[in-house]
Amino acid sequence: MPHIALPEGLPGISAGFAFRPETAKPMRDLAHTLLHEANSLTPGERELIATYVSSRNDCYFCQTSHGAAAACHLGGDDVVRRVKTDFESAPVSAKLKALLAIAGKVQRDGKLVTAEDVKRARNEGASDVEIHDTVLIAAAFSMYNRYVDGLDTWQPRDTDMYAQMGKHLAEHGYLKSSRE
Amino acid sequence: MPHIALPEGQPGIRGALAFRPATAKPLNELVEVLLFGPHTLSQGERELIATYVSYLNDCHFCQSIHGAIAAAHLDGDEELVKxxxxxxxxxxxxxxxxALLVIASKVQRGGKNVTAADVEHARSLGATDVEIHDTVLIAAAFCMYNRYVDGLGTTQPQDEAMYRERGKMVARTGYVKGSKEYLPTEAIVREGETHAAHRTA
Structure with missing residues (x-):
């Protein structure tokens, strides 16, 4: 049971959002800009970064919903599973691997990111905005994951629900709930 | 030196916010609601939670500036912040x-560390559901802001007087109004503004 009286029937972060619309708005806007709006990294690549960080933080709701969104963008969940288990051998670009290495360090502590990590990403073609957004996606999911778990939100084990949620997120982004 | 080409002369998070106005807007709006807007917890109490979490995350810039803002709200009591x-x-x-700081410190390590007993304890001392929610979210949000500031290798001055002066200013103006100083005008939040108004730089 959630730690506070969250609206019933809403899974994961959507219950926190419904409980406190004033904080939901900037949190939705941030996710929308980072993951969904047009950018030189594809939405699928950015969802993979979010999924990877959520997996490292062991947040079931976030890694499953963003994993479903990534699978929807990328046409299958095999790459999602492989990024979570061992991204260096996953079928993703060398640039994305370098960015995932940076994200993995930010997940533990921002100070772990080295000039060498950044140089590797840049050598593989990453721009400053892509490096910035990778750091901020990893940092932001260090927030979303703690928010979802820290309130002890309802995180159902329901594959179909996450598949539907992933499709909605991939198609419409983050500004509104799929139930609105 | 920062890992990417951030605008010069803007310490800590300000350089990162100025680099990417599209993400600066929601980042400033969130901290404004959590730490500055109307609330049953005082501004000083909320800044203390932010300072404590930033201290646990060992982020020099965030613990210094939020510690200074907290002190400014608390009649200049820097000893209390320490x-x-x-x-x-x-x-x-x-x-x-x-009791709320206990919850915040657990969230800092990982949200799943918060127990029903922690929450019950806070509630028995008068904490409301919104106060518990916001404590969890302040702690979670500073796990983001701290990683953002450190992960980009931003400039973090060791000048206490600078933090004290800026702390007083932020305590007066808040985060959104204060952002006018370093953000391009189109990125500043206005009442009733729609999503369409902000676009990737």
Whole structure:
């Protein structure tokens, strides 16, 4: 049971959002800009970064919903599973691997990111905005994951629900709930 | 030196916010609601939670600036801020705030560490559901802001007087109004503004 009286029937972060619309708005806007709006990294690549960080933080709701969104963008969940288990051998670009290495360090502590990590990403073609957004996606999911778990939100084990949620997120982004 | 080409002369998070106005807007709006807007917890109490979490995450810029903002809200009591960081259980703060700081410190390590007993304890000392929610979210949000500031290798001055002066200013103006100083005008939040108004730089 959630730690506070969250609206019933809403899974994961959507219950926190419904409980406190004033904080939901900037949190939705941030996710929308980072993951969904047009950018030189594809939405699928950015969802993979979010999924990877959520997996490292062991947040079931976030890694499953963003994993479903990534699978929807990328046409299958095999790459999602492989990024979570061992991204260096996953079928993703060398640039994305370098960015995932940076994200993995930010997940533990921002100070772990080295000039060498950044140089590797840049050598593989990453721009400053892509490096910035990778750091901020990893940092932001260090927030979303703690928010979802820290309130002890309802995180159902329901594959179909996450598949539907992933499709909605991939198609419409983050500004509104799929139930609105 | 920062890992990417951030605007010069803007320390800590300000350089990162100025680099990417599209993400600066929601980042400033979130901290404004959590730490500055109307609330049953005082601004000083909320800044103490932010300072404590930033201290646990060892982020020099964030713990210094939020510590200074907290002190500015608390009649300049810098000793109290130091005491909260070193040993909040023996600091001159309410029992309710101590219970909320316990929750915040658990969220800092990982949200799943928060127990029903932690929440029950806070509630028995008068904490409301919104106060518990916001404590969890302040702690979670500072796990983001701290990683953002450190992960980009931003400039983090060791100048206490600078933090003290800026702390006083932010305590007066808040985060959104204060952002006018370093953000391009189109990125500043206006009443009733729609999503369409902000676009990737």
């Amino acid at each position: 005491r909260v960081k070193a040993d909040f259980q023996h600091a001159a703060i309410s029992e309710k705030l101590k």
